[in-house]
Amino acid sequence: MDCSHVFEFKVKRLIVVFTLFLAFFSMRPAAFAQDHESHAVAEHSAEAKEEKKFDIGKFALHHIADSHSWHVIGHTYISLPVILYTNSGFVNFSSGDFHHDDEAKVVIEQKGQRFVKFHEKIYYASETANDHGQYIALDEKHHALNARPLDLSITKNVCTLFISIIIILAVFLNVANGYKKRKGKSPKGLQSWMEPIILFVRDDIAKPNLGHKYERFMPYLLTVFFFIWFNNMLGLIPFLPGGANLTGNIAVTMILALGTFFLTVFNGNKYYWKHIFAPDVPWWMYIVMVPVEIFGIFTKPIALMIRLFANITAGHILMLSLLCLVFVFNSLAIAPVSIVFAVFIGAIELLVAFIQAFIFTILSALFIGMAIEEHH
């Protein structure tokens, strides 16, 4: 085989390299000086960039928070309605009227009252603007001092809640109809997809923890399980139907935990209350034990609330932080690393979405089970 072209190529390459080498050394000092100058300019602009450095914490916290408009793509936003209960009754307008202002610079007048939006919260506007053109009074920590109307707006989280209600209703009405139509027959379609999960909740969550009285609590456990799971999954979708951080909102998890709290308190039998107020210990132990047990009634649902909230919020912050590494280092070279890590964490988050729904449900079942346990 004739390999001469390889050598030819090598020779040509050597010539190019040597030419460049010689050219480098034959450059005049002036050329180097110019080079230094351009370096200095580059450094200067880097310093200027340093000042408006990308704030990863602020970015992540902004994205996991609730908001009055829903970001779709690029500069496209869905403006959600703002509904306020003010001193003179209900007021409503579109959040688009603020023109994406979040620094209290745009004032909206409705029913003789003036409103501004500051960090996704609506305040009554001040009479005059401050030095930065903001119609709001701020303390030295940049916290707003103005009064707030009662905000009943359809925010991004409320909107997601409606979407998830529609999805859950569609899925479970379909499944329930399937059982009605095919009584005693094998499941079909969506029904055969949901049946193992429903049975999992019954056999692995309800029965071991609640004993023979499990049927009374199945509706609650199933609702909680699927609500948390579907919303966790919706939160993982980065674009429109998902993207909101619903189960990472402490108000939502508080309502879920309150459900468990009320079920525990109202279903607690006399053994449960005896265990709290008159445990079988020497009387002088009561001084310590009774307050601790009473405290325990409240700490269990509070732990449920914070566990779900913190897990989902931490997951969202982690994903955002990993993707933001590109902007923090300001280089494209970091992008493959950050994307690989983000996909990896995304896969783990899929698992976490299920595990957190499972943990919330099984702990609810455990607490209810402790309250309804018969004495033995």
Place this chain on the structure above:
Amino acid sequence: MITGSIAAIGAGLAAIGAGLGIGRIGGSAMDGIARQPEAASKIQTAMLIAAAFVEAVALFAVVVALMGNG
């Protein structure tokens, strides 16, 4: 000169504690499953519940750190 919040140290310490705890739980569950593979599903459930309790403590710390930071 290092600037920033000391909350990050708190979050890190909480992560150490939770790591030790969950590590022990996971290790013991592995032991249990190796000895009794037929009880794997029951052990896994109990393991997840125990891990959730340990994790909750760490998450409390993270929430406190976040609040202290903000």
